[in-house]
Amino acid sequence: MKEKISISQVAYKNLLRKKTRSALTILGIGLSAWVLASLLGFNRGYESALSKDIDNMGFQVLVTAKGCPYEAATLMLKGGTGLRYMNESVIADILKHKEVEKVTPMLMQAVFDPNKGESGGISAYLGVDPATYPEMKTFLKFKQGGWFKDASAHEAVLGYEAAELEQREVGDKILVPEKNIEYTVVGIMTRSGTQDDGTIFVPIGTLQKDFGQEGKVTAVGIKVDKKANMTELENKLYDLPDVQVVSMAQVKNTIMSLVSTAKVMVFSIALIAILIAMIGVINTILMSVFERFQEIGIIKSMGAMPKDVFQMIWTETVILCLLGGVLGIGLSFGLAKITDLLIRRLLPYTPTGSLIVVNTQLSLLTLAAVLVIGLVSGIYPAWRASRVRPLESIRSEGD
């Protein structure tokens, strides 16, 4: 015959008295834990997804002419204007540095296409070197066809979205408005989630000739030797005349600082959710203490010391919080995809990878945080309960 009962067992069974109330409290804690785990997961996931995206650019440093937009989106915003050029000779200057492993020249051009969208739009063409560019961007995959082989061929490779927009397939022609030049589509890429999706790639020699920019480039992508000191190289490159050096690490920092505003917002929401959950826990346990005022008094008349009662009530809080924490972690795993979608709608820029990475370490961290919240929330109700005097409960029986 079982002849033992522990304070933890009593605490657990106390929670079963008002099942709905306990369940709602657990749900409240669970939702807070979900927000917390998702937020911590987002913190980690966003940075790693961004790093992955930047790695996928194939180069770590981009050299452009001073003031030249270096990404298609900026070019579009500027209405296709503002391009600055460097002489191709800059490539040789860059290659002199021992830190440089590979380079690839690029020429960006923009043309107003009256047939694009409802009132026309800018089409971006990126001239790339078929000998070096594909080698640096090995992760780019083709839905149809492949890269052009000849640097002076009148051929084009379309990014996934560009092909969708232009309604082109391999073998079709694509007309460059204003220039009246046609390129044959030789490849269509799969979706990469990067700006490459909206780009029309043309051999750099062809683009230079067709747009009258022979010997000119707008950017040079540099793959840096893994052992090299990036900052040192950047400083050396700044010695070149009229260039700007864009380090992808800088780009990452810029984006991360932009995202930090959104993070502050989400952190605030999480903090409020946690505070609400804490108040909910305090309220639940305090109500339960007040309801059991006499019973607690009787327990003390049985010989329970204030610390025993404190432990019993504190354990009840901890059980609620642990169950809520486990629920929240479950939700963060189960709803990671939905949370991902919500965050994507909230943020102006999001990288392609998974934004929320919840793992065991993060789950344990969340559980520990929820446990601390529980321990803190439980102090006041447990203290109140421990101060109940048996006499107070017995006196109410009347005499």
Place this chain on the structure above:
Amino acid sequence: MAANDYALEAQHLKKIYRRGSEEILAIDDVSLSVRKGEFVAFVGPSGSGKTTLINLLGCLDNATTGSLRIGARTVFSAERCLSESELTRIRRQVFGYIFQKFYLVPTLTVLENVLLPFAFFRKPEATGDPMEILKFLGIDNRIHHRPAEISGGEMQRVAIARALVNKPEILLADEPTGNLDTKRSEEIGAILKSLNEKEGLTVLLVTHNPGLAKVAHRTVTLRDGKIV
């Protein structure tokens, strides 16, 4: 009679409650001795101070003045007033309590309710099988039921079992039959008498029920906080 033959000795107990500027004299100079193994019933009209007195005797409260000895130990006197923790230590060593309301934990089974004091403290001499107590009280067949599934009389028996499980020296019963019908009241009276006679337990009983008071060896009548 030798001093150690007494379960408790109270001298000139006085208890004054303050309500704002008003002073209420709940117990007025009560002196009382209870022998070991004695069964004493406290009777009197409502407000006469029965419960207040039994609370002082049961170490649930400190007296305003006077002294109390439990066995060979002085619990409180004019020089010494005990803290709540000190009172708790005496309570867990000496007393078992039964109240009008049963105060069983509704989510625990009968057996778990009986074992509840062990969650906080177990006297070294409490080595017996709690099942024997339950059997003695005739509720050993209800051990897996919850309080809501048993009758009022059975609930009070569970409360008695809970009070006995830690082998108290003195059993304090404050209106234990107040919520029960006549038949159940008689049953509880018989149980208390049996515990006193067979187990030698000292019993202090507060009751409005004259029939129940008759079970005791001695009846103490209170009026306006005094023994009359």
